[in-house]
Amino acid sequence: MTDQAEESIANRAVHHGPVALTSSIRSTDFLRNLEPWRRSKEIDQILHEGAVDLNALHAAAERRPPQRDSSFDQYRTDDWTSAQENLDEDELIIAGQEVMQAWERPLMHRMAAIATRTHGDVLELGFGMGISATAILAEGVRSYTVIEANSHVAERARAWAAERPDQTITIVEGRWQDRIDELGQFDGIFFDTYPTSEEEALAHNVEDTFYAEHFLPAGARHLRPGGVLTYYTNEIDSLSREHQRIVLRHFTSVEIGVVEGLLPPEDCTYWWATSMAVVALVR
Missing domain, CATH: 3.40.50.150 (Vaccinia Virus protein VP39)
Known part of the structure; x- marks a missing residue:
């Protein structure tokens, strides 16, 4: 694999609405037994799902007023x-x-x-x-x-x-x-x-x-x-x-x-x- 291909797999980015997620893989051995295109696909899918989940979380949060702050001190008894x-x-x-x-x-x-x-x-x-x-x-x-x-x-x-x-x-x-x-x-x-x-x-x-x-x-x-x-x-x-x-x-x-x-x-x-x-x- 060329250095350029390795760099492409190691650094991936996905954008979904206002959310942008990136990955930085620091080991050249990571997922090395997969074909390059499959490595990229699997990493992109995980990033995409994370971005979609964050947008869904935001949409759910927008349907209610802001919550008051609380701490775990409330569990003390x-x-x-x-x-x-x-x-x-x-x-x-x-x-x-x-x-x-x-x-x-x-x-x-x-x-x-x-x-x-x-x-x-x-x-x-x-x-x-x-x-x-x-x-x-x-x-x-x-x-x-x-x-x-x-x-x-x-x-x-x-x-x-x-x-x-x-x-x-x-x-x-x-x-x-x-x-x-x-x-x-x-x-x-x-x-x-x-x-x-x-x-x-x-x-x-x-x-x-x-x-x-x-x-x-x-x-x-x-x-x-x-x-x-x-x-x-x-x-x-x-x-x-x-x-x-x-x-x-x-x-x-x-x-x-x-x-x-x-x-x-x-x-x-x-x-x-x-x-x-x-x-x-x-x-």
């Missing part, structure tokens, strides 16, 4: 498990933190439908406002089990279960990391927990590719063959390549859909877009 809850019809707040809000109802119902596909045994991580739990039972299941870390929310979950004596319901109080291996396998798992500390928020909201990533090994371990895991994705309308690679390390396939028309309030600190991707990971 002495003991999440005993922190008092404040619940009304619009939101659940624990230790001053927005844990769940009513705008999530369409999302929770869609995820409940995914987790209950086989109408078998379903495990939920995080009871929250009880929206998804009620939707799961409405879909029809053999049994419903939930792990809830906060003692006040767990007590409310027990009261909710007592109102449904004809259902097979198990409430497990504690952190899922401490309690899940006491349980067996399930046909569906619904994962929607909340960081209980500043350390968890930084590790899983910032450093991980997506929040539920740290749960995937346990989720796969506790699903029966053909079972389905769904979780709160924090993705607007698709999954990134890295997100897909990570889930496919643990599951045989991933199905992706989108819930449109979400209306988080302007002061919501944990979501801002009018849509969210939903997933079904099949073991």
Whole structure:
């Protein structure tokens, strides 16, 4: 290969609307086993997808007012498990933190439908406002089990279960990391927990590719063959390549859909877009 060809492959640029992305590859051995035209094509495709994603992100952000600044100091609490809850019809707040809000109802119902596909045994991580739990039972299941870390929310979950004596319901109080291996396998798992500390928020909201990533090994371990895991994705309308690679390390396939028309309030600190991707990971 000529020096000019090497230079052309090593330095690529893609423009899409107001976004321009460039690559600078500093190793002549990078992708050396591919033909030059294919190397260029693959690099250009990645740059193009990045530019398209940035434009899509901008378009979504333009549909809402500017967000107020927040920091991870909000996740600091002495003991999440005993922190008092404040619940009304619009939101659940624990230790001053927005844990769940009513705008999530369409999302929770869609995820409940995914987790209950086989109408078998379903495990939920995080009871929250009880929206998804009620939707799961409405879909029809053999049994419903939930792990809830906060003692006040767990007590409310027990009261909710007592109102449904004809259902097979198990409430497990504690952190899922401490309690899940006491349980067996399930046909569906619904994962929607909340960081209980500043350390968890930084590790899983910032450093991980997506929040539920740290749960995937346990989720796969506790699903029966053909079972389905769904979780709160924090993705607007698709999954990134890295997100897909990570889930496919643990599951045989991933199905992706989108819930449109979400209306988080302007002061919501944990979501801002009018849509969210939903997933079904099949073991």
